[in-house]
Amino acid sequence: MIDYLLIQKKINYYSCYVKHMINGFCEEFYTNKIHAKRLTSVLERLFANEDEIFLKFFRDEKLSIPYQFLQYLNAQGEILHVGENRYALPPERTIVLPDGQNVVISSLEKNSGQVGSGRFTTEKTAIFLNYDEYVFLPTFEQIIQHYENKLKNHHDIEPSEIVIFNELGSFKSTNFKQVKDGDYYILKVERLLGAQIKTENYFAKRQDREWFVAEIRNGLFVRTRMALRSRKNVNSTYWLSEQSNGLIQVNLQYSLPKEEESLMHLIATPKEYKWSKSYLTTKSQLENIRAIFTHCKLKEVKGNGIHN
Known part of the structure; x- marks a missing residue:
């Protein structure tokens, strides 16, 4: 559990750092997009001294960890790949979750939450999307x-x-x-x-x-x-395990489709960068998680007494 929290803290820190880099470079060079090399060269120096727990989170041996991190942020909509290996900073926007809670992405303000990459807010920003508009969820x-x-x-x-x-x-x-x-x-x-x-x-x-x-x-x-x-009437399963301090571990039989994975990253911390079968979240997100999982017909099975 400590590993999850450490990983999320570092993801939030570097996410904010990268967005500020893009914003700063765009102002410096009078442009709206920045080549990935400018970003990865800085991240390579920072990651060289990074904790092994964080580095092991990224498991794609074909790509450097800085490039994997940019892809992670792009998949979440925190930054935007605009072609030719260049990235832009999209406008700040709010994602409205199934239970009505709001999370902000692409913000230059650092997210200090324990789990998940989305920064929770009580008010919507000028641009807001329902969760099923943020990602397309075909049946x-x-x-x-x-x-x-x-x-x-x-x-x-x-x-x-x-x-x-x-x-x-x-x-x-x-x-x-x-x-x-x-x-x-x-x-x-x-x-x-x-x-x-x-x-x-x-x-x-x-x-x-x-x-x-x-x-x-x-x-x-x-x-x-x-x-x-x-x-064939066979659906994958998941189960919930209660941890300390109001935290919940979500355990999956198989990894999620990329759409549900992106939604989970807003409100939960994955164990690994790709194809994770385990997430850490809070009790306050259980309604959202169950709603997200209904889109891929996941069936909840008995965990450690969490069924409400």
Whole structure:
């Protein structure tokens, strides 16, 4: 629990620092966007002396920690990637949570909250959005309908692996004899691009011994997998564990789709930067968390006596 609180404190500090850097550089150079290198060069020096607990929060070995931190802030809408590796500072705005509480993002004022990146306020700023306007939350039915409308015959596709869905859940397989006409699957296809192998994911249906597929774009894989599990009446679960000082640990069976993840980051601290299965929050956010989780049909199971 101490690790979560330390991580959030440092995220809040560096978030404010980066936003002030962007604001200062924009004024200095008479522009509205700043190249990432100007920001990462400063962060590299600061992070060189940073606590190991904070550094381990970022786990993508392909990118430097400063770049991961900028991506983290961009995903939250604290800063805005505007192309060509440049970032801008969007206007301060309020996100209205399901229970009516307000959190401010993109503020130059430091957030001093224990958990979550959103700064709570009793009043809305000039720009405010409901939580389902801040992130688009398509239903599982909408996701499946979207892919159904895009299915195209791809008789020569050669998947390396298939994700099969049934009443017990989902599992990976290389045995294509299990495939049934009319059912939906996720295909994994490996393509050689130069010296690197790129894995592509496809929403797929088998019909008359041929594949009809639609590519799953980045960021939609988790939601698509959840939608196909739910179609077989299998939904992921979560449970709550009460900690000291009014804190609650949220434990997940699987990581969240990116939309729900962004909402959780406003009001809870993840254990790790990407695909976290554990968050720390407060009792005051339980209504919001339960409302957020209903969008991906998560089922609450018994934790440590927290059911209200």
